[in-house]
Amino acid sequence: MTEGFETLAIHAGQEADPHTGAVVVPIYATSTYKQDGVGGLRSGYEYSRSANPTRTALEECLAALEGGTRGLAFASGLAAEDAILRALCVPGDHVIIPSDAYGGTYRLFAKVYERWGLTFDPAPLGDIDAVRAAVTDSTRMIWVETPTNPLLGVADIAALAQVAREAGATLVVDNTFASPYLQQPLALGADIVVHSTTKYLGGHSDVVGGALVTADAELGERLAFHQNAMGAVAGPFDAWLTLRGAKTLAVRMDRHCDNAERVVELLSAHPKVTQVLYPGLPGHPGHEAAAKQMRRFGGMVSFRVAGGPDEAVRVCERTRLFTLGESLGGVESLIEHPGRMTHQSVAGSPLEVPDDLVRLSVGIESIDDLLADLTEALR
Template sequence: MSDQPDKSFETLAIHAGQTADPVTGAVVPPIYQVSTYKQDGVGGLRGGYEYSRSGNPTRTALEENLAALEGGRRGLAFASGLAAEDCLLRTLLTPGDHVVIPNDAYGGTFRLFSKVAERWGVRWSVADTSDPAAVRAALCDRTKAVWVETPSNPLLGITDIAASAEVARAAGARLVVDNTFASPYLQQPLALGADVVVHSTTKYMGGHSDVVGGALVVSDPELGEELAFHQNSMGAVAGPMDAWLVLRGIKTLAVRMDRHCANAERVVEALTAHPEVAEVCYPGLPSHPGHETAAKQMRAFGGMVSFRVRGGEEAAVGVCDRTQLFTLGESLGGVESLIEHPGRMTHASAAGSPLEVPADLVRLSVGIESADDLLADLTAALG
């Protein structure tokens, strides 16, 4: 938990978990590129550190910062978002347990459930998490978690976090919210009743496409201790350099997100008016079915935009191939704009499943370049 609980988000992003180095006065936490630590006698640990898988000062600074930004009691940093998810599954679940997952979940999350967790006895079912009744219908007596992405990847679906928390709690299950698309600047699920927040810190938290990482944040100290035990036991921790890079990115998260959101709104306005675009998926549109919920639980509507192209799959692939400023690539949340075809790229693992995405769908991660330049590039690619 942050030692600066009354500070604004922007201030916490820069200062929580980060104090000047006591030896040199350096204002940025050092990269403790070290594997082990000198002990003052057997069991005499300096600052509680013995081995960097179990704890590293740079990672500690990031974990304290993450907890502060999400308003949680414990943050844990991992080598990737999927490493964080795997640790969470093995902490919450035992063979025979059941999880409800979204019908438009990230392809990697779906693969983790369908190809990995299922092999050790975890059962899962799919539900439209934007509909509390559909989630309730998917529950069973062994349901231990309800898994939510909001906004979702790649269709930008919106789930009411508070309503989902009530449904999960009534069933004795925990609510897990993947907050990657929103970031804690736009949305704080724990304050709305979620039990666990998941992040791929590779994305908006890092923000510069130069680091891979993941995170979990919880309010329950006991659950935090259980997760920390599994984090250490499984070992997929964030390295000190990766932790430092995410910390550096977080310092500008608020100002970057403001620009991401502003640019996305300009892009959405242009796409909705373009004759080659059949549909735009963006929660900031009043026509979006989750618009009112998003307006209630988010500060702004984010930098991710998806749209469907007239002409089907090949037309969508053609748009991805023709952009010059939007770089064709997977991932998202960096300062540069990216474009991808989810059906053939990030969500290929969901092909043929209930989570298969439309073949004519294009996903944009709108960066912080000049909005006019981004619009010119998209317009030219759409023809």
């Protein structure tokens, strides 16, 4: 019997403890394990950088939620990205990235991997012809965010998978904004899914982590080697918090989406808002692709403010319930100015974001309270 998403989130990798009957996976706060003999592992564990039972439970759960064969949990989303690039690329290789990529991802490519000899080009991933035109003989990877951060661009994953196959390249999809509940990139042809589990999977703004999931077992083993060799693994406490958050992902995402849709209605009708960026809007350029590949349209909303950057900053500073802060995906609502906060690293680059842009992570509070807060901030 095929189990539903909500069932997998609560049970995958999380069988009751065989010794005590505990229904919640314990926090295995241990660095090493007693061996059954020289060279003989006990249940596959020897040292917690290589494997830890709490982390194993999280990795198995994430693999199940994404419909993959192998999941790997890391200390942060960028640590997961780093493992992918080191495992699959060599100096001289070329990567296509989104033309509005997350600032931290752009920094990783521009400030770390470009010095190592990796080349990259931004491309509008919603334009398949533009992506094909960006492919070179050295292209080894197409790096996708959908929806993107913070402009909420949408890429057709199945179409990009075809481009990647034609180029002999690996398709990596950052599924952080959508979460596995709203979007399943592996089923659409992606080779690797990557997450900042800090965001919706953890869901409570109390843990930093990252993960990747592969469809191909051999590729998973290759990446697992790099995870162990490089060592940026999730600790047992962090893995346990993320696993706890994942149990309620489905119900939280439904509420995030409900609230975001109401926020979009308010912003779309407001005279001080010049543009609302949300894949659920019929006029959004990626709406058709999002409707095809997403269950719903997510809890992230960006909008542009009349009056320019100073007024955008003032809006961010006026809210009471929308907390001014970076990150996203927690139960509480957050507001930020990407140009001066999360995306400052792309200032002056081709990926620079509009300076009148405000980004919202819409939480699960009472929607009437959130709407009142935004209305007051936009006065």
